Amino acid sequence: MSALLDAQGLVKRYPKRGADEPLTAVDGVSFRVEAGEIVGLLGPNGAGKTTTIKMLCGLVRPDAGSVTIAGHDLGRQRAACLARITAVLEGNRNLYWRLTARENLLYFAGNRGRGGAATRREADALLERFGLAAKADALVNQLSRGMQQKLAIAVAMLAGTDIVLLDEPTLGLDVEAGYEVRALLREVAAAGRTVIVSTHDMPVVQDLCDRTVIVAEGRVVADERVESLLKLFETRAYAVTLADALSRDQEAELRASFPLLRPWSAGNGFDADLERGDDLYRLMSGLERVGAKVEALDRTTVDFEQVFRRLIKGEANGRDGGGARSVAVPTAAAPQLEEVRHAR
Amino acid sequence: MPVEVLRANVRKVIIEMLRYLPNTVSLVITFYVIFLGVFFGIKVVGDPATVEENVRYLIVSNAFWFLLILGISSMGWEVTAEATRGTLEQLYMSPLGAWRILLARMVGVVGANLLIMIAMIFVSMLTAGQWLNLAPVPLLLILAPMLVGITGLGYATAGLAIVYKQIQAFLQIVQFAFMGLAFVPLSAAPWLELAPLVKGIDMVRQVMVSGYGLADFGAADWLSLLLNSAVYFALGLTAYLACERRAMNRGLLGQY
Numbered sequence: 001m002s003a004l005l006d007a008q009g010l011v012k013r014y015p016k017r018g019a020d021e022p023l024t025a026v027d028g029v030s031f032r033v034e035a036g037e038i039v040g041l042l043g044p045n046g047a048g049k050t051t052t053i054k055m056l057c058g059l060v061r062p063d064a065g066s067v068t069i070a071g072h073d074l075g076r077q078r079a080a081c082l083a084r085i086t087a088v089l090e091g092n093r094n095l096y097w098r099l100t101a102r103e104n105l106l107y108f109a110g111n112r113g114r115g116g117a118a119t120r121r122e123a124d125a126l127l128e129r130f131g132l133a134a135k136a137d138a139l140v141n142q143l144s145r146g147m148q149q150k151l152a153i154a155v156a157m158l159a160g161t162d163i164v165l166l167d168e169p170t171l172g173l174d175v176e177a178g179y180e181v182r183a184l185l186r187e188v189a190a191a192g193r194t195v196i197v198s199t200h201d202m203p204v205v206q207d208l209c210d211r212t213v214i215v216a217e218g219r220v221v222a223d224e225r226v227e228s229l230l231k232l233f234e235t236r237a238y239a240v241t242l243a244d245a246l247s248r249d250q251e252a253e254l255r256a257s258f259p260l261l262r263p264w265s266a267g268n269g270f271d272a273d274l275e276r277g278d279d280l281y282r283l284m285s286g287l288e289r290v291g292a293k294v295e296a297l298d299r300t301t302v303d304f305e306q307v308f309r310r311l312i313k314g315e316a317n318g319r320d321g322g323g324a325r326s327v328a329v330p331t332a333a334a335p336q337l338e339e340v341r342h343a344r
Numbered sequence: 345m346p347v348e349v350l351r352a353n354v355r356k357v358i359i360e361m362l363r364y365l366p367n368t369v370s371l372v373i374t375f376y377v378i379f380l381g382v383f384f385g386i387k388v389v390g391d392p393a394t395v396e397e398n399v400r401y402l403i404v405s406n407a408f409w410f411l412l413i414l415g416i417s418s419m420g421w422e423v424t425a426e427a428t429r430g431t432l433e434q435l436y437m438s439p440l441g442a443w444r445i446l447l448a449r450m451v452g453v454v455g456a457n458l459l460i461m462i463a464m465i466f467v468s469m470l471t472a473g474q475w476l477n478l479a480p481v482p483l484l485l486i487l488a489p490m491l492v493g494i495t496g497l498g499y500a501t502a503g504l505a506i507v508y509k510q511i512q513a514f515l516q517i518v519q520f521a522f523m524g525l526a527f528v529p530l531s532a533a534p535w536l537e538l539a540p541l542v543k544g545i546d547m548v549r550q551v552m553v554s555g556y557g558l559a560d561f562g563a564a565d566w567l568s569l570l571l572n573s574a575v576y577f578a579l580g581l582t583a584y585l586a587c588e589r590r591a592m593n594r595g596l597l598g599q600y
Contacts, residue, residue, distance in 0.1 A: 060597075110348045
């Protein structure tokens with residue numbers, strides 16, 4: 001079955017003032033999104049997320065590669081593609097502040113060729129559903145930032161497209177407003193839309209996304225189901241509590257076999273990411289060999305933020321190792337990630 | 345163009361004009377004050393034998409200067425404002441194409457300003473005590489192609505704003521160029537017939553000031569008017585599409 005959205009080999013370079021070489025913002029990004037999926041697009045600042053999102057919705061023309069939406073090529077069949085995709089790019093900045101909430105909804109719907117009584121009814125239903133009915137006739141500049149964000153998402157919903165792209169939907173919101181927007185995104189997905197969300201907000205990814213595409217330095221470094229990534233790191237992560245702090249010699253000897261040890265600042269223990277199941281036995285033997293006394297051994301709970309940070313860190317490790325196109329997954333995780341990929 | 349796009353944009357233009365009423369009113373007052381300045385200048389230092397004709401000439405030229413500035417520059421201002429607000433990219437995600445949305449916006453802007461211009465002509469006539477020949481048929485036949493030309497130049501301005509964003513200084517200077525186009529008589533500089541809209545304004549003046557009718561214009565006049573408008577519309581739209589392409593290639597749509 002063909003994917004609803006298929007991005008293949010996207011490359012974007014921008015001319016850089018005062019430099020001969022252009023700046024490569026996106027360097028061969030490829031991924032596919034099936035209908036009904038919620039995909040998180042993650043990456044550190046400057047990773048190429050926003051440029052990728054803008055290429056997906058036709059605002060930036062790629063230097064190479066293609067975007068296909070429901071079988072239509074975005075470069076050649078722009079109208080057919082844009083009828084199926086919309087985006088909330090800058091949240092509350094996507095709205096006209098001197099128009100009311102309802103006027104904004106109807107204006108943007110009109111620009112997509114929608115109008116009449118049915119659209120007005122749909123707009124009112126959305127205002128109701130998004131908790132904005134009481135503010136329907138208030139100017140946007142009188143709404144709170146959270147309300148503006150919700151309205152921007154409502155505008156995207158009224159567009160009636162199959163795919164909704166969201167760039168940083170919870171950026172700058174307080175905890176409560178962020179929680180409300182997250183609940184709303186769940187509703188968007190429940191309405192059968194395919195959602196691609198670019199965010200730094202890890203709880204959004206962990207709560208909401210089926211799958212995550214992680215980009216760093218313009219390249220995809222991981223494309224996995226969120227639960228697979230969590231499971232992968234969770235099963236390998238242990239916290240070891242010792243009776244006494246390790247001496248320098250003890251730590252050096254252990255690190256020779258287990259480079260991913262992270263000693264605690266308190267000194268009486270460390271976190272360890274293990275490559276294979278039997279590594280745990282080897283670690284215990286190693287501790288016995290160096291004369292360290294184990295007081296407790298716990299499996300560490302991993303949240304998605306930790307997974308993300310380790311994957312991104314892995315990118316740096318890979319480059320240090322001299323690879324021209326570095327593999328983002330940390331050395332220790334790579335074989336297991338491959339297993340997960342094959343199992344899918 | 346789908347009627348929903350037209351309706352949505354005309355409605356938006358009217359709503360914003362009313363919500364920014366002090367801005368709209370101050371603009372009209374500025375033009376009226378300029379009219380008064382020149383009007384009293386003519387009365388005081390002008391040749392008494394030609395005062396009446398000069399005043400009528402002034403009324404028409406001043407009104408068209410207003411229309412040129414607001415019709416053409418407004419697209420540049422609109423695009424700049426959209427980029428500043430962050431709404432410009434939303435327009436480019438419409439499957440109907442941003443050029444259609446901008447066209448609908450221009451219909452709204454030019455239409456609203458045309459009404460203001462007509463009101464200004466009446467107020468000016470009342471102030472000066474001079475009555476112009478308001479022959480609707482020839483005026484509409486001349487205005488229609490002129491509006492097409494204005495739209496073309498509006499597109500060109502919008503294109504520049506999409507790529508360069510900060511074109512306010514350019515737009516302010518261009519107002520004086522428009523003043524030249526609106527005020528300089530074609531008889532004094534026949535080569536200006538090639539410049540945008542000058543032929544149309546000259547024909548309007550001949551109708552309103554000199555009382556010309558349809559039969560008084562030759563085929564060459566109409567051909568020149570139509571060609572001028574068509575050429576500037578085509579040039580403007582081509583420039584706009586080239587700017588749009590450049591903006592998308594360089595990722596400039598969302599930048600300000």
